[in-house]
Structure formats: C-alpha cells, structure tokens
Amino acid sequence: MGFIIGLDVGGSTTKIVSMADGKILAKTVVKATDPVTSAFGAVGKLINDNSLRLEDIERINITGVGSSFSGGSILGIRTVLIEEFDATGLGGLFLSGLDHAVVVSMGTGTAYLDATKDCIKHIIGSGVGGGTIVGLCNSILGMDDALKLSDMADHGDLNAVDLTIGDITKADIPGLPSSATASNFGKAADDLSREDKAAGIFNLVFQSIGTMSVLSSRIAGIKDIVFTGQLAEFKQCGQVLDTFTDLYHVNFIVPDDAVFGTAIGACLAGLAGMEKKR
Numbered sequence: 001m002g003f004i005i006g007l008d009v010g011g012s013t014t015k016i017v018s019m020a021d022g023k024i025l026a027k028t029v030v031k032a033t034d035p036v037t038s039a040f041g042a043v044g045k046l047i048n049d050n051s052l053r054l055e056d057i058e059r060i061n062i063t064g065v066g067s068s069f070s071g072g073s074i075l076g077i078r079t080v081l082i083e084e085f086d087a088t089g090l091g092g093l094f095l096s097g098l099d100h101a102v103v104v105s106m107g108t109g110t111a112y113l114d115a116t117k118d119c120i121k122h123i124i125g126s127g128v129g130g131g132t133i134v135g136l137c138n139s140i141l142g143m144d145d146a147l148k149l150s151d152m153a154d155h156g157d158l159n160a161v162d163l164t165i166g167d168i169t170k171a172d173i174p175g176l177p178s179s180a181t182a183s184n185f186g187k188a189a190d191d192l193s194r195e196d197k198a199a200g201i202f203n204l205v206f207q208s209i210g211t212m213s214v215l216s217s218r219i220a221g222i223k224d225i226v227f228t229g230q231l232a233e234f235k236q237c238g239q240v241l242d243t244f245t246d247l248y249h250v251n252f253i254v255p256d257d258a259v260f261g262t263a264i265g266a267c268l269a270g271l272a273g274m275e276k277k278r
Contacts, residue, residue: 002058005077006266007042008087009035009066010107013230014042015263018052026050027260035066043074061266063087082269084262085122089115091265092226095255102217105262106130106229106237110209112216123216128208130231136201141194149198150234156199163187180247181207206231206240213241214248226253228261 003020014035017027028049030042043060046052060074063082073079092103093115102123105111108131114121130146138144143152163186166178184204192200213225231237232254241252257264 002056004058004267005043005046005060006082006087006263007039007060007062007064007067007074008260008263008266009039009062009064014038014064014066015260016042016046017260017263017267018046018050018057019264019267024257024260024264026052027257027263029259035064038066040074043077061087061269063262063266063269082266085111085113086120086269087265088228088262089113089120089265090117090268091261091263092228092255093117094264094268095228095257095261096224096226096253098224098226098253100222101224101226101253102213102220102222103261104209104213104216104225104227104229106209106227106231110212110229112212114216114220114222123219124212126208126212128205128212130205130229133201133205133231136204137198140197140201146234150202150236152195153198153202153236156193156195156197158196158199158203159187160192160196161185161188161200162203176247202234202236203240206236210241210244210252213252214244214250217250223250224253225250226255228255228258230259232258 003018003025006017008015014030018025026046028046030038030045057077059078059080061080061082063084067081088105089103100116103113103115107129109129110126112123114123134144134146137149143149162181163183165173165176165180165182168182185200217223217225238254245252
C-alpha cells in the first residue's frame, strides 16, 4: 500500500505525518538547528520508528516556511511543494470534520484563513503568536523554554496583572462581564511575581489571537473557528479561548492533533491537486 508523507517545515521544528486512504498512520515532531536537517531528520525518524520501507512511500508533500530550503527530492523520494495556506486550511477542516470554517494557524505569528475544501482564502495575518510569547518571556523573565513558561504561567495570578472592566466601573456594560479584560498588563506593578508575568504574557497573546479570530469569522460570515499549530498544545490555549465562545457566540474548536494540522493538510492538498511548481 502506497502512502503519502506530509512535512510542515519550520525554522527549526518539523511536524510530519504519514497518511493512506484518508487515515493518519504515524506522526512525530523533530527539532534541529536548520530546516534542511529538520526535514531530512523527520523523514528518517518516521521511517525508522514505524518500520516503513522507502518503496512504500508514494511521495513527500512539503510545506511551511522552511520548505523553500529543500530544493530537490528527500531521500530520493518524489517531493512536492505545497502552498502553506492550502495545507493549513485543509488540515483544519480534516481535523474538525467541517466543510467550511475559519482556520487559525498559531505558529511564530498567526494566520487567519477562510477555508472550504475547494478554496482557501487568506483573511489576514498577525505578528502576535508563539514568537511573541518566547520573545517577551525572554526579555522580561530571561527564559525561552515555552513548556516551562507555560507551567510557570499556570501558577500566576491574572488579577494581579490585567485590568478588568470591573476594576474601572461598577456600571453594567451590555454584553460584557465585569471579568472581561479592559487592559492587558494594565494593573501590573513592581511586585509582580515571575509566575504572574508569565500568566499575563500568555493571556495577552491568546486573547489577541481570539479577538482576531472573532473578527475573521465575522468577515467570513461563519461562526466555526478551528485552531491549529504549535500553540494549541499549551493549556492556556483552551483556557483563554473558551471564554470567547459565549461572549461572542462563536464556536471555537481546538481539535486533537491540532499541532499537526498543516502537515496533515499537506497530504490532502497533494490529493486535491494543489501542488506548486518547484
């Protein structure tokens, strides 16, 4: 049985999946110092860990910001370049089981797509994403390990960091609870703990992503919003985004395997004839 490998190549991290007959067979994440090493290493690891044979691989569909560094075939296997937005949109639809949705790709920055199985349209992009979390935490806390920072943030107190509507008025504002954020870091003082600062940074980024997602859904005229990308693995993602569901009457979905959304979509885009010329 021939199968397809999908590669989502970042600057130093590659997400990889193998699929056949519309089903995911294997998946993994590989980190390396450069995208070429990451891409080749990911394919080798997938083959080795799952006892695969090179002759069983029909082709490799490659996408992501680092895909341009791989100019030819990988391990002698036919390698096809896929447009990243197409891959992300199709991957989000596949993981959510929807035919039409706003698909949000949360990586170093964030991309917002209006996705159907026939057409993927880029709505807008934002520079606020994982790079923002790591950069701010490195500058403020002297740390850049995202998983450790997430654990630290989980022990922080947002009430010590963010100014809420209830902090600035006792009057009711229609449609907004008193706990809604009026200003990120608007209450920050000199005595903030490191945990409080980390919590504020994660909240700032995910609230910004959530707000842009709601605006994108209104532009697209659809309430279903699917989140994919590396940031989906952090517990703060669901904690923050869940608050938008009732507040703005949208359907926020963070599916299983959201981290692999673009790699999965790369496989599906190849089947849909969305390849690019190399």
